[in-house]
Amino acid sequence: MMLHRPHHLAVLAMPGMSPFHLAIPQMVFEDIGDSEHSVLYQLRVFTPQPGQLRxxxxxDMVVEFGLQALDWADTVILPSWDPELPASDELLEALLSAHHRGARIVSLCLGAFLLAETGMxxxxxxxxxxxxxxxxxRRYPRVQVLENVLWSDHDDVASSAGVAAGLDCCIHLLRKDHGSSVADRVARGLVMAPHRTATQAQFIPVRAPRSLDHDGHDGIERAMMQARLDLSQAISINQLAATAAMSRRTFTRQFRHRTGLSVLDWLTQQRLDQARKLLESGHAGIEEISASCGFGSPAGFRQHFRTAFGTTPSRYREEFASEAVFS
Incomplete structure (x- = not known):
């Protein structure tokens, strides 16, 4: 979705809400632009009863905007909610009206309770x-609650898990709106991974302390670095385990503990991330990108890309390639 004017983003504040929950969308969407003269988002914090919020x-926090902010918003973010708090009819009707008008409604963490209450x-x-x-x-049996993923995105509505996953979800939405270069830049500024797949586990078991090699890298990190050196080449789990100086069984177990992904899923993610960058920044054809990123065939590349990003590589390039690519 290429946006010509700033995207209007309204964030709900409620009494008793943690300021950190409010800060998540602000950290991702505020004060970013694609040039000195282009602001990508305008953000307003709103509450049903404007004024001072404890x-x-x-x-305390003073909130200027009331429910009228929903008439202005292109995206509404519900960063949290008290599950024991009944939602007012006025708030529910305002959210439904914004959604019917075409606004994207996004819940983070416990904000899903309010989003579910709307029926969306x-x-x-x-x-x-x-x-x-x-x-x-239990409270909303018509909703299919996913217990162990980071977020769910239906385009018009999206929901995410806890605090860190809220950041991941906002970065994901930023990537959908403006492509990976903008999203990666913001993620780097927040010192977070630029892309965690939605299906990654919400929490990862604590791993045992790792021993470092003479280069200061542990075995898993060394294997990951080796795999990234040339993604065009096929690399097996056995090769990566050997690089890590581990048995295959130990390597695969520790790799999942480290990343929350299987080795093959992680490799596919790295190949797709590289493919996105090539689509955005160069003229290479689909077959060339498929080969340089290590996909077996252009057809396989297209299938993986559509599964991960919901669009084709060609359409992604049309939407997110820099102007320099077409000049």
Whole structure:
């Protein structure tokens, strides 16, 4: 979705809400642009009763905008919610009206409870913090609650798991709006991974302390670095395990603990990330990109790309390639 004017983004604030939940969309979407003279998003914090809000901790907050902000918004973010708090009819009607008008509605963490209350998630998959998944499912049986993924995106509505996953979801939305170069730049500024797949586990078991080799890299990291050196080449799990100086069984177990992904899924993710960058920044054809990123065939590349990003490589290039590619 290429946006010509700044995208209007409204973020809900409620009494007792943690300021950190409010900060998540602000950290991702505020003060970013593709040039000195282009602001990509305008953000407003709103609340049903504007004025001074007592937050969950820290100083009180003064919120200027009320529910009229939803008439202005292209995207509405519900960063959290108290599951025991009844939603007012006015708030629910304003959210439904914004959605019917075409606004994207996004819940982060416990905001899924408010989103589910609107009925927008009926018959759809949704995500919340893993500790509250069962409660959400019991309260809203028409919603298909996914307990162990980071986010779920239906284009018009999206939901995410806990705090870190909220950042991942916002980066994902930024990537959909403006491509990977902008999203990766913001992620680097936040010192976070530029892309974690939605199907990655919400939490990863604590791993044992790792021993470092003489280069300061542990075995898993060394294998990951080796794989990234030339993604055009086929590389087996056995080769990576040997690079890590581990048995195949130990390597695959520790790799999943480290990344939350299987080795093959992680490799596919690296190949797709490289393919996105090539599509955005160069003139290489689909066959050339497929080969340089290590996909077996252009058909396989297209299938993986569509599964991961919901579009074709050619369409992705048309939407997100820099102007320099076409000049």
């Amino acid at each position: 937050m969950g901790h820290g100083p 998630l009926d018959g759809r998959e949704a995500v919340t913090h893993w500790r509250y998944s069962s409660q959400l499912q």
